[in-house]
Amino acid sequence: MVSNDERTYLGFDLSTQQLKAVVVNDKLQVLHQATVQFDSDLPEFRTHGGVVHDKIHPHVVTAPTLMWVKAIDMLMDRLTVSGVDYTKIAAISGAAQQHGSVYWQNGAENTLKSLNASEFLHQQLATSFSVTNSPVWMDSSTSKQCKELEDAVGGPEKLAEITGSRAYERFTGAQIAKIAQTKPDAYKATERISLVSSFLCSLFLGKIAPIDIVDGSGMNLMNIHTKKWDERLLDACGKNLLEKLGETVPSNTNLGNISNYFVERWDFNPDCQIIAFTGDNSASLIGMRLNEGWLAVSLGTSDTVFLWLKEPKLVLDGHIFCNPVNPDAFLALLCFKNGSLTRERIRNNCTEGSWDIFNQLLDSTPRGNFGNIGLYYDKQEIIPFLCGDYRFNKAGDKIIKFTSLEVEVRALIEGQFIAKRAFAEDIGFNLGKNTKILATGGASSNKSILQVIADVFNSPVYVLEEANTAMLGAAYQAKIGLLGKESTYEEVTSCLPPPKLACEPYQDAEDIYGAMVKRYRNIVAALTQ
Known part of the structure; x- marks a missing residue:
């Protein structure tokens, strides 16, 4: 059993160009860091700046979903080489670029629940995505869908009043609507839709993770006052969208134990807890x-x-x-x-x-x-x-x-x-x-x-002395979520230099x-x- 003062916390940040991780000790001091650069470390996906620009449709910008999965395989290796003791990690959380979306193929959750520890993640999840290239925040091809979202509730002012923003091309609601309209078969074959943050969380949880309310509030779909999806906006985007999104959770929610895959493959403690992942902006607020x-x-x-x-x-x-x-x-x-x-x-x-x-x-x-x-x-x-x-x-x-x-x-x-x-x-x-x-x-x-x-x-x-506030915020969030009501956000971070x-x-x-x-x-x- 790991004593409280020996506990460590693992935080991830999946940004546009790279995947980073940091391990901090109980006093939130950095012990280990590792990075995977998408363009140079995963050249087979042919990204530039971590994304793919469509040659025919210049406003379409995506990222290969499987590239992010393979980056996890590589990053775990690099953390191992840097000397991380996985048995001491008490909790994991993460941050990710906002507004990107991942489309899980029917049956994907069963695959996540039954992963084979002797094989890489990317080998086992190669056919788990109904849309193989995820729309990301740089995409601006959804002007038509933005107009439809605003019209559904009575105009841009009303949409901003409900969701916190008028309709933006990069926001996930419009991106989902475009997939439903232009790729109806892929949409129909989609079991669940994740944001990049909840997608990354799902890999460690061993089942499809819920979207946290903070990242969810950047989709043009959620009422920021009630913290619930707005049914009119869901209906404007696609059929049965509520089932595909699932319910939201508060951003420091403890979602349960780590997937058995990581216990068997990397020797994580089976009691390691997964705390809901969030968007990079909200993680930065925590990190700052x-x-x-x-x-x-x-x-x-x-x-x-x-x-x-x-x-x-x-x-x-x-x-x-x-x-x-x-x-x-x-x-x-x-x-x-x-x-x-x-x-x-x-x-x-x-x-x-x-x-x-x-x-x-x-x-x-x-x-x-x-x-x-x-x-x-x-x-x-x-x-x-x-x-x-x-x-x-x-x-x-x-x-x-x-x-x-x-x-x-x-x-x-x-x-x-x-x-x-x-x-x-x-x-x-x-x-x-x-x-x-x-x-x-x-x-x-x-x-x-x-x-x-x-x-x-x-x-x-x-x-602040620290850079990488989103990644560090994710690590702090891991400890905040693990302690829950035992300790406040201010108490957890009070050990850091002001x-x-x-x-x-x-x-x-x-x-x-x-x-x-x-x-x-x-x-x-x-x-x-």
């Missing part, structure tokens, strides 16, 4: 230890804002999900396409590629930028729906260029974060004296940019940026009329 009053800004190719909300407001261009930590709260997500690449473009134009000079220019310009405001969109932005560069002087006149490089640099950075504050407030986040900002991603190491964030939000900014304070706002920050947020709203309203 986001609580009420915190707002996280992930600074990458796209910038993403995570918000813990008590009462979300209806917006058509954000996403409201259920909260993996508190069933009475919500997780809001705002995605801004023009992130680091736009910052790099302005850096290259103004400083010939030097971040040091970029930061000097940014720091040498006063907060508020002499009243100048800039909006920069290399690609069609989602919020607001604009493309191109827009510059405005103190008088509010639209101008072609600013008077100096330092004004251009500060206009870019201030404009990006004024937008994030405006849309965060629109979706229901209340900035106050207890607000704290957590910065993650590539640009979170840039102190000059972090200072602008602190000033714009008039809140202190913190940074985020580090990076910078605090200047005292005059709100006087400057409160007014600039109002100006920004007026500018966007005029540009999007």
